[in-house]
Amino acid sequence: MLSPPPKINGPYCVDNALDDLPAIKYAEYLFLNSNMVESEQYCLDIDSQKERLYVTSGYCLIQCLKAIMSYEDEDLQEANKHVKHGNNLAFKHRAPPAPLVSRIAGLVWENSAIGVGFIKSMTPVQRHAELLYAETFLSFRTMINIYLLLGRYLEVVDAEAAARAEALEDKSIDKDFRSGVELGVGASNLILSLMPDKLLAVAEIFGYRGNRDAGLSILMKAGGWVKGEKLPRVDAEEEGLRRTLADICLMCFHLVISTVTFRGVDLEMAETILDYNLKRYPNGVFFLIAQGRLFALRSQPKQAISSYTRALTAQTQYRSLHYISFWELAIANLALWEVGASLEQWHAQEREATWSKACYIYGAASCLLQIGGEGKEREARLEEAAALLDRIPGVVHKIAGKSIPIEKFVARKARKFASQGRHLLLPALELAYVFLAIDHAPRAILLEKILPVVEQALDTLKANESNIEKYESKAKRFWDDYCLAHFLEGVCWRFVTYPDKEAIITEEETTSRQINRVEAASRAQRALQQVIKHGFKIELDHYIVYHAHYELGRLYICMGDNEKARKHLDLVISGKPLEAVPALRKSQLMMRTTAVLEALDQGRESP
Template sequence: MANNDVENGEEVFVDAAEEVCGMDLSTAMEEARLACSYFFNNRFEEARTLMRPWAHKSMYHGLGYGTFMYLQAIMTFDPKDIETAIETLKQSVEVCNRFRRKNTIGESLGKMVKKVDYNSFTKEEIHAELCYAECLLLRAVLTFMEDETLISFLKGGMKIRACYQSYKECWYILEGRDWSKDADKMHFESGVRMGVGAFNLMISQLPQKILKLLEFVGFSGNKSLGLSELERGFHLEGSLRRVLCALVLLGYHLIATYVLGTSEGDLVMAQTILDDHLKLYPNGAWFLFFAARLEYVKGNFDLAIEKYTTSLNSQNEWRQFHHLCYWELMWCCIMSAQFKEGEEYADKLLQESKWSKATYAYQKASCMCMRMDELTPAEKQELSETMRSIPGLKQRIAGKSLPVEKFAVKKSLRFFAQGERLCLSALELIYAWNGIKILAKKYENIEKIYSIIERELRRLEKIRADNRSEYYYDDYLLANLLKGSCLAYMNSPLQAEECFKFIVSNEKKIKEDTYLVPNALLELGLLLLRANDLEQSRIILEHAKNNYKGYSLESRLHFRVHATLNKISTLQKGSQSVGSNPMDSYPSISRSPSPCHSKTSGTTNGTGPHLKPTKNGKSISTHP
């Protein structure tokens, strides 16, 4: 390791020029690529072993080893692993910083009045800038997870800001340097496009109020530009960070768009990426996982279960990866109404995973509630004990409780308040996680769930008025929200509209589940969008966003509203982009159902990404 001076009890690294690394840049990048190959072929320890010896001297080894420690930390959520990853990445940042360009005061002032000569930068300096940005981003994310203090939150924000500025500098280097004699350009370019693309994509998905704040301090985001940059990085064959571009694209198209409910993922693009990378890593757990996820979002739940099981069995070194598969397998079972099996996977997560035990406990309990009439006395006792444990399992991250855990605690208390019963609890979770859109991909899937909802509605309607609990309308309106959401995808928009309007008109009868009304308004707005009544849709959505506060899972609704308002704005401007078809909100299904309805039923034209500023149907009449 480099000889370091000690000043005031802290290590002070010497300048890179005074140290002989002993690892040239080309060799470092080649070893990083080999470690990446090991990692995605499930040879995790070999990847770490290759990176570890030079992690304190070589920027690419430091980045690689820090990344592996980061992945372990976010998968285990173990405080010790988080602390180890933070220290590793701190060292990685310092190593990269040693090789970065050091400007004098005169040079820094000169950048304000004249163009920087990026050809004067050495190869080590430009790659150090890129590695520095990547390490800083990972370090910032872990800072948010480290503890609950405001200081940690501010430190994380400052690191994100520094990372953002560093990526901008990398973009200037990519655009302003003469690359004609540099065979390693593709490695640098893929990293820049990955970072710039990911930043644009991430920021563009945030709700408007957060977006305005970020834009005020210099951040900006453009979704189409972000996707374009990531795709350009993916198409750089043989580049070091191509696989990272692939993973970000798969994560967006197959997970983020569905969890946030912001748009429809590009499944054709996802299939292209998977076909390519499964040839390179045929037994790689990560790409087998995404292949299973692709089948899941297509509504092929049985095939998805098979593929998740294959991914799970492909490696045993990282048990935490199994938890990701258990999570997905649980949802496959819930979506296909296999509640006993879903309960078993939730229980596995509860016993083994440290991420959110309150969430896992509630998911297990919600599956049991769906089988209430067939539970044995012992199972009913287990259900009660599981529900009773949930408040004590709630945790705090970055000083705040997870919204989904708050929801779980509230529902666990409600379970006891209404005689140890919950209404359509697992189906409520499907809605909360935006699963109705996935159910709609196959008619038989949504028909199965619809029949369960109708059966529960009939049970509720048979309860005499003098026997109804104080939560009766909470349950009844929940069933109507679920029913209307299904009908909207079953080519029955008028019946769906009736359900949503019924919820809004009975708002004052709700005791606790106040989230039902803004979500009903959201669904009405989506119906209007589908009917091409853009202005009325916008009014409804703005009403839902601005007039309801403090309800469960509020941020999830804001993500969906933000995305839908952006789509409306694009359509109203007459410049509809790819993927902005209003029909995307309700994709067509294979055949028209005949449900039994109850009575109450930026530009990319070479000027650089948004991240880089220049240097100088029938219209539905609905009123909220």
């Protein structure tokens, strides 16, 4: 356990700003080990006037996290106030700009007025202030420009040190500054690399390059990580202030962003980084949640639930952090097809969380409709679900006048429920697909719990296929239900046949549940082809057709038929309408399809 540094005495002096680094490292340790309130109070105790460069910036970070978790207007405004104050404080610590004449001359020949020369002329405090100014600046463009300049500065001084045969790195640059630059440059590269190719090509004209491999390498360098090695080459005594933040950034990429991209994703590396940090911060809520994500991606939802539950008990100070666990628990329980347990988590979020009330409400309503029941019990659940769905139009968020895609999706589902006599087919299973719970459901769950539910729905539809008018007399839409049921059947059989490449399948599961892969793949193929065949008859759920092409393309890749796979994936990404009405949720699908095609082009395996 890290001990608190000696108490700070005397008035604050700008020239001694870096003397506060041990204090902010201790505050960071408290925060990462789930002692959030103690960390926040420690910052206030040593800097009640909010005049110390690093302490103020650390306090800003805490306020930003609180605001992001709660998403309350009051918290967001408070965080914005603290960030502006932190940015102004960093600005006051920065080096004064060179005279205009010198800056103009610097455009013609190199001098100390602009660029790397200007950074070289700064004192250590001024360089740290420049870094903190970037970290607290609300303009992404300005932030990246500063990071790139500081990154070039490190490259130059390191090259000069190597030329002098001193070392591969300039030892005069402190680790705290270096880790901050590596975090900023690495994260910037990762973020830019997620942009569509056409948009990235435009960004590159202005000097912004999103090199994912370079970004990952720089972030790993901050922690001394080397692929294939279980321990870092940088220990806790030698690490920089932002080393753990770089580790968290890496875990976010491998465990969260990996849902929309494949290139660079390495779950083994994520596990190595996670194990190291869990030993350092055994009670760290962020690392326990990351552990749950790792289990979920490996199709181990039971173990994921255990980690998320531990995260709930690890800290009780910031209630808003519990909402992340509630969300993940709801999805993990859907992967186990424990719909009642998922309902409890949706209810908990619907009552308290504010990030997306529409999603939480729809999650609860879909589970209620899925559970159903008989007689009065069924009627009571139907009434409760109807009351919940009626609330959705009033809680949908808009950002810059635009609806969030997932909220637009659930809003349309709520309208569909009302328009077709309070009926939705397999709503919880459809939601499980949307949130990738089917992708990471264990094979036994798919075979024994989920597919029987789908087959029951298909039997009902087949019984009505000869008399569609009767089915639709109750305002139900036969072909919407028909295509949805076959789509979910196809997706389930696809993952039964070819589990996600990261899935851990036990020997017992392999031997006790042997399947005929050819037959199972054929069932998946036939089901998805039925969706494509009848997709033009869909009235509302047009997204199903696009996703059917995507899933069929992925299935063909698993079957080794890349030519057919490319045909379906190219249809998705072409932008051409695949049915009469444009579909919702296309942006995320486009990202995933692009990632699959990229993996296909490079001969790499995609999940």
